[in-house]
Amino acid sequence: MRHLRQLLFEKSNIYMKSQVSFKMQTHSVTRFRDWRISGNLNSVRNQGEGESCFAFASCAAVEFLYHRHPNFEQRVLLSPQDLWNNLVDVNLLMGADDDDEGGCSIPLALTWIRDHGCVLEEDSPYLGVLQHPLPLNERLVKMRIETVVPVLSKNMEYNVFHYGPVIVSIDWIPEMELISGDEIYQGPRHASAFDPTLVTRHAVLVIGFGARRVENELVRFWLIQNSHGPEWGHNGCAKFTRAKIHNRYLINDGWRPAGVTNLDANGIEYEV
DSSP states (O other): OHHHHHHHHHHHHHHHHHHEEEETTTTEEEEOEEGGGGTOSOOOOBOTTSSOHHHHHHHHHHHHHHHHOTTOOSOOOBOHHHHHHHHSOGGGGTTSOTTOOOOOOHHHHHHHHHHHOEEBGGGSOOOSSOOOOOOGGGSOEEEEEEEEEEEOGGGHHHHHHHHOOEEEEEEEOGGGGGOBSSSEEOOOSSGGGGOTTTOEEEEEEEEEEEEEEETTEEEEEEEEEOSBOTTTBBTTEEEEEOSOBTTBOSSOOEEEEEEEESBOTTSOBOOO
């Protein structure tokens, strides 16, 4: 029995060390999380020229919940195209340029998934161009979420650590397109980079957080997953500083899906 207790203690100690980094020199404790390690995230995808980031981020967050659920064993790849088609009115955009196809808010996207569910990528492949949506009764829905949880910035770390990825909408500036490697992005040098004429809104997933010593200073960061393909950042992900940059944070409030089910709102199981 004593040997068993010792073994359990050692295993617990190893687990704690894998999640918490102790900085003895400064007597501070820094937690970290990287949900890529869990295997519940799919590979990074590429939205191309379509303004469908909200759809990619939403699908990735729901896929994570599905893969983490103990009752669902198969891997799934959900359709951003279906979500995009249904949430952006193509009739209003028929005269628009291809580069101005419009987007959608994250809470609206998650609410749609709660009410109408998701279809698989194979049933509605991504084309990179907005299409007219199928009638709702013709969509091959496989799952939906049960609720949408708003996440305040002050609660971001807790939610990411305990529940999983959180979707955020960030001020995307041109230089972010050039982020590469595994260094911490610490924002633009000049505040003029946030000129409203240069900034667009862009949805990404916060999939973790941590800290790294840079020039003898401990820099805390958010780990984000983008939808610009694996060539962007470091295999499609990047570290964004949690410090204020020009009187603003790069990552603020967000939303996360909660509860994933293969039953519709009436309790009837979707056909698999």
